[in-house]
Amino acid sequence: MTPTCFTRPGFTSRVVPVIVLHDAAHAVPLAGALLEGGIDAMEITLRSDAALRAIEAVARAVPQMHTGAGTITRVPEVRQVIDAGARFALSPGCTDALVSAVKAARLPFVPGVMTPGEVMHRRAQGFGLMKLFPAAQAGGLGMLKALGAPLPDVQFCPTGGVSADNLQDFLRLPNVAMVGGSWLTPADALARGDWKAITQLARQATALAAQAAAR
Numbered sequence: 255m256t257p258t259c260f261t262r263p264g265f266t267s268r269v270v271p272v273i274v275l276h277d278a279a280h281a282v283p284l285a286g287a288l289l290e291g292g293i294d295a296m297e298i299t300l301r302s303d304a305a306l307r308a309i310e311a312v313a314r315a316v317p318q319m320h321t322g323a324g325t326i327t328r329v330p331e332v333r334q335v336i337d338a339g340a341r342f343a344l345s346p347g348c349t350d351a352l353v354s355a356v357k358a359a360r361l362p363f364v365p366g367v368m369t370p371g372e373v374m375h376r377r378a379q380g381f382g383l384m385k386l387f388p389a390a391q392a393g394g395l396g397m398l399k400a401l402g403a404p405l406p407d408v409q410f411c412p413t414g415g416v417s418a419d420n421l422q423d424f425l426r427l428p429n430v431a432m433v434g435g436s437w438l439t440p441a442d443a444l445a446r447g448d449w450k451a452i453t454q455l456a457r458q459a460t461a462l463a464a465q466a467a468a469r
Contacts, residue, residue, distance in 0.1 A: 268463045278307035345364070
């Protein structure tokens with residue numbers, strides 16, 4: 255495993271799909287559809303019984319995809335996602351016990367934060383990249399701008415309320431490394447196995463991210 259506390263993971267995409275999979279058989283074709291659309295990272299959340307099997311399937315069959323585990327909230331889940339093949343993990347919030355567990359396991363980790371105090375606490379523990387969640391409820395663009403002045407050395411992955419309509423506004427902020435969102439993998443497209451639709455959404459997001467970087 256690579257070091258736990260990092261500024262940015264090793265993938266290139268600045269848009270990370272936040273995915274709930276109820277059928278592990280969808281995991282590999284979904285990963286292929288996202289890669290075809292220019293996205294090389296995916297967050298498979300532990301919000302279903304199929305999550306660990308889905309992570310394992312992608313890790314084995316699609317090694318070029320950086321497969322992350324999301325919604326890590328309990329210490330035992332750290333070992334579970336590592337054993338499944340996750341290359342990094344994210345949490346909606348964070349506890350000191352969870353930090354100790356990911357550090358001991360050397361699992362690359364993006365802790366969830368919502369307040370300046372939480373940001374300072376996780377920074378003191380060595381984290382340079384954090385997940386602002388839920389971003390919309392936490393203040394969105396205004397909150398990120400406000401955090402950037404006193405805490406310029408911290409980068410964020412805002413998740414929750416990010417969409418194709420506003421992702422460029424987030425990505426243009428100097429303290430936003432990437433964004434996360436569920437709009438890239440809509441439940442109806444997953445249920446139908448409509449991989450072309452998901453590839454199109456991925457291509458759109460990739461193009462928007464590139465345009466944001468160019469400005």
